[in-house]
Amino acid sequence: MKYFTTFITLLLVYLLLAGFQVNEVILGSVLSVILTVILTKYVDYKIDILxxxxxxxxxxxxxxxxxxxxxxxxxxxxxxxxxxxxxxxxxxxxxxxxxxxxxxxxxxxxxxxxxxxxxxxxxxxxxxxxxxxxxxxxxxxxxxxxxxxxxxxxxxxxxx
Amino acid sequence: MEIVSYIFLIIGGLFFLLGGLGVLRMPDTFNRIQAGTKATTLGVFSTLIGVAFANPDWIAKVIVIIVFVAISNPIGSSAIAKAIYNSKNVPGNLVIDELKERGEDNDNDVV
Known part of the structure; x- marks a missing residue:
């Protein structure tokens, strides 16, 4: 849940800033995965079901x-x-x-x-x-x- | 569409003007920060909404910018206010000062 929400948020911010094109979606997804891994490892926060x-x-x-x-x-x-x-x-x-x-x-x-x-x-x-x-x-x-x-x-x- | 965008731009400009006037006219630092922060925040919102009406392709970017401004603008003014308080240049016209009762503040993380 935490990984998923973080990933979606980062991807959304990236796409809102860069525009919705296929190559931007691919690049944004890769960057979001990397940032999600780093953030969930080093920053302490909680996201629950609610x-x-x-x-x-x-x-x-x-x-x-x-x-x-x-x-x-x-x-x-x-x-x-x-x-x-x-x-x-x-x-x-x-x-x-x-x-x-x-x-x-x-x-x-x-x-x-x-x-x-x-x-x-x-x-x-x-x-x-x-x-x-x-x-x-x-x-x-x-x-x-x-x-x-x-x-x-x-x-x-x-x-x- | 164009007219709506102009109206928003003019309102935004008006709030910037009021903010500037507030910074000039208010008698002490904290009140100046207050006038500056509030007027510029709504001024930025209004101007950006006007931009979004003028050019609907940019609406997503405008939303992202508004969110960032809404978070960072008050934090910035709080940091400035805290730095002023810690620098001991507190204006003398306060009726009540409960921050004084806290005692010496020895964290230097403001700047």
Whole structure:
């Protein structure tokens, strides 16, 4: 399963970049086999049976929310930049996460960076340090909830 | 088809302009990074979608480029932000700084 998925992914990326011709398919397959052998031997990662389902969830639940939030973030930036006096209340806030895997944490940190008014600075074990333009909420729990709430719920169902 | 592509290109350019303006107008480093990252990410997406509409043969390549940009752009800005924090040039206008409580950071793997 792991070999097969890795091979298909590599071949697909190669073909998308090079174009779908017979000689490209042959060359791409050879390169993908070599890279698959190297990657599965030296890089530690796991792909299980549920991978296709999780990938579909990622595609159809996470991506639309992500794009919506990205547009919101840009409108937020536009509003701040174009206003006469820039509204600011910046601070660095700790956000706790329940997501365990490295890939899940990476995706969460990236999502936080691209959502309105936040920028993840550092990830350490189960804590993400986030710089927020406008710190809302009274205590630490409210900070975490304001910043990571939606994405953590979605990503928790996709990554473990 | 052409008109749709022009609309997307113009929107992309507009977001780049806003990003540049944000970098100029924001008062401190972290806020500048924020404005820069967000505006350029959506700007790149929009421009590339405009390119895909103008030339439908390139749609596969455009998708691959969008995925790579979507992954690498936030990582880059996080790395820059972390390097700034570790270089002790933290702007003085933070209302709250919970990263300070962590203590001395002695890993030098940022750069």
């Amino acid at each position: 991978f296709p389902i999780r990938f579909l969830k990622f595609l159809f639940i996470y991506i639309p929310v992500f794009i919506y939030k990205l547009v919101l973030a840009n409108l937020d930036v536009a509003r701040r930049v174009l206003s006469f006096k820039i509204p600011l209340n910046p601070g660095i806030v700790k956000v706790k996460t329940d997501i365990k895997g490295d890939l899940g944490k990476l995706t969460l940190a990236n999502s936080i960076t691209l959502t309105p008014g936040t920028l993840s600075i550092d990830v350490e074990d189960d804590v993400i340090y986030v710089h927020a333009i406008d710190v809302k909420g009274k205590n630490k729990k409210e900070h975490s909830k304001n910043i990571a709430g939606t994405f953590e719920k979605i990503l928790g169902g996709i990554f473990k």
